[in-house]
Amino acid sequence: VSEAATPPPPLESDSEAYAPSVSAFYQRAGGIVTPLITTVFAFFMGGLVVAATGHNPLDVYRAIFNGAGLNWFLHFGSYHIDIPFTNHHVWFWWDTDTNKTAAFNLTQTLITTAPLILTGLAVAFAFRCGLFNIGGQGQYIVGATVSVYVGSRFVEMAHIPHVMLAIVLAALAGAGWAAIAGFLKATVGAHEVITTIMLNWIAYWGGSYLFGRGGPLQNHVQVAVPISDDVVPGARLAAIWGNPALQALHSGIFIAIAALIVFYLVLNRTTLGYQVRAVGFNPEAARYGGISVGRNFVIAMAISGLFAGLAGAIDILGWQFRLGVLDVQVSNIGFIGIAVALLGRNTAVGVGLAALLFGSLFNGVSSRSIDASIFPATLAGNLALTIQALILLFIGADLLIVYVWQARKKLKLRPAQGTK
């Protein structure tokens, strides 16, 4: 990896390489066409794999759709919904009863979506500064570790301050972890991709040490089990939809949506955001314009890590309530964030939609969501990983779409030339 001071150009800015007509096509189509084509194409390729191994792709995708609880929206009726903080309820056209499978699956999809929004933002924010934050996973683990530590200690604290403390410290820890990479980039020009990969694995083994048997943060009661202490009930996020005993949707989704708004406002409506984007477009021009490039590298990485740390906090305080060695080792929320950010074109709305797509996909294939008689969950999980990889592969190659577009035009032109 190059360690030159100039970061790689953002994916969309390589416009001089395209013919004018093509860049005009891009401007007209906005950022929507490529992600849509990419997604459809990736699902199509995944369907080919499914068909090749003797399953019906349409049945499998319907099972994933239902497993994600998206069929909930298709069933209308006359129901009612509770108004928060009161005993009243009003008429509603969907059934909110989570004892029904569809509604329950939907709550689980939203639980998965919330941290994906945040880790997606973690990648997207750095991208807007021209940095590739591949370390969302490490920042997520660090945030989760700090929140589980704070959440399982300080038992005598009141509910709101305790939750706030855990969330804020986790976010700051994630920010600090990411800022190491930003600092190294700003001072010695170490490439952020290398440093964040290394930080990911240090967090991975660090977490394995802390929660492993005999580790400093390992469970005090079950000394043979490699997990942390439980987060005390006073430090848990409030449930907003469903039965708390069966993993209800927690209020962390509001934190995620608020983060989307903050992301948009900071980038587009503040001086900081202007500077970050200026450095992202062209660091040399930004430097010439009086913007401190190094300072913005550190700040952008810190804010990225803040988002990823938040993701860890809401997962721990919202539904996991404990962190085990296995969680640290198999989780890949932070890595999916890369696909979320790229598919969402590093914009707030895009990240929200992409997170919903991946949240549905990964919850839809989980062992308790998918109908095992149609497609086994072990296969489905790997199918989801493959689809995610294909999306990642083709979203990075927008030139592929351009080639296809040009080939189509040539095909159109050829008969016209023939008649001359």
Add this chain to the structure above:
Amino acid sequence: MSTYYYAAVQRWPRHTWVGRFGVVLGLCAFLVALPPFRVNAPWVPVLIGFLAFAAGIWALSRGQTRPGWTAIGFGIVGIALGLLATKASSSNLDQVVVWGALLSSTLQWATPLTYAAIGGLICERSGVVNIGLEGMMLAGAFFGVLGADVTGTWWGGLVVAAVAGAAFAAVHAVMSINLRADQIVSGTAINFLALGVTGYFFISHYGDRGSPGNLPRIPDVNIGFLGSVFGSLNLMIWLSFLLVIVAYFALFRTPIGLRLRSVGEHPRAADTVGISVYGIRYAAVILSGIFAALGGAYLSVGFVGSFNEGMTNGRGFIALAAVIFGNWRPFGAFAAALLFGASTALSFRLQQPWGNASVLFQSLPYVLVLIAVAGVIARPTPPASAGRPYVKQ
């Protein structure tokens, strides 16, 4: 004779020799506390470590930055480990430090890293960053098992693994060379693709039974007179030594190597003199996929004898770390792979006396690379055009 000596002195001036002597002293500070010497007095490693430190300062203050800092680093680490070893009870020490077992275990863990690191090195020297080494290793590990199982021979497994690795690498090559996609994104996608595809076909083909127990294994080479460690090394370990030497000569002593390096340093200049930039890059990326897959196949068909989902578990990234730590040079990468292999081997051997804390040894490669790129010890310099797509004019 004297001219050779003179040349050596010219290449490494006197102060460099002092720095290198300091490195050796730093190693000694640790070694004296281990069997068979087993010095119990804590002042001995401290003294030797300080001498190493002093030698480092000497070299440093006379303009020899790299050997100087290296000696200082070795001195400090030597003191720390030496003190740790004198504190440890001698029975524990005997259990951990069984030189033969430790050495063969180090070689076993280092070999997959060596293959992948040489592959990654060739790829990056040609100007294409390869984050996808992990995925290519994993593909090699699975398809090696599948090939060995289907063909019934271990070399059939190696061939199938190499083909699979080449296929994954070809995807990366098309994406990053022709389509000029971001090479980091493409590499990350390869990692996930390999994870998903190998997992899918593993479950779909073997189901809950796991990979077969009677898998044909890559044989050991028994050379009796070389002793217990080197006398029965796996074939792939011997081949990895050969690979490092061949890679060195091919890269730095042949016209092809010169072309490959020039494409990685300044593709436009290479293009101007008639070297096919795309051709060289394609060859390098696909070669890296083949080597990474062979490393993965050694892991599954040679070493462990089975496959499980995601079994490479970050080894591709350690190989990447070895490439960087070894400063994009074959012998450097090999030395780094040995060091990282030793840290893995130690981590398993230390499980008995240290318990869970031994896990921390697994993170040593990553910490070392972080320190290296931070520039404390002479910072590694990557090929100038690594990560930049080349547009033909």
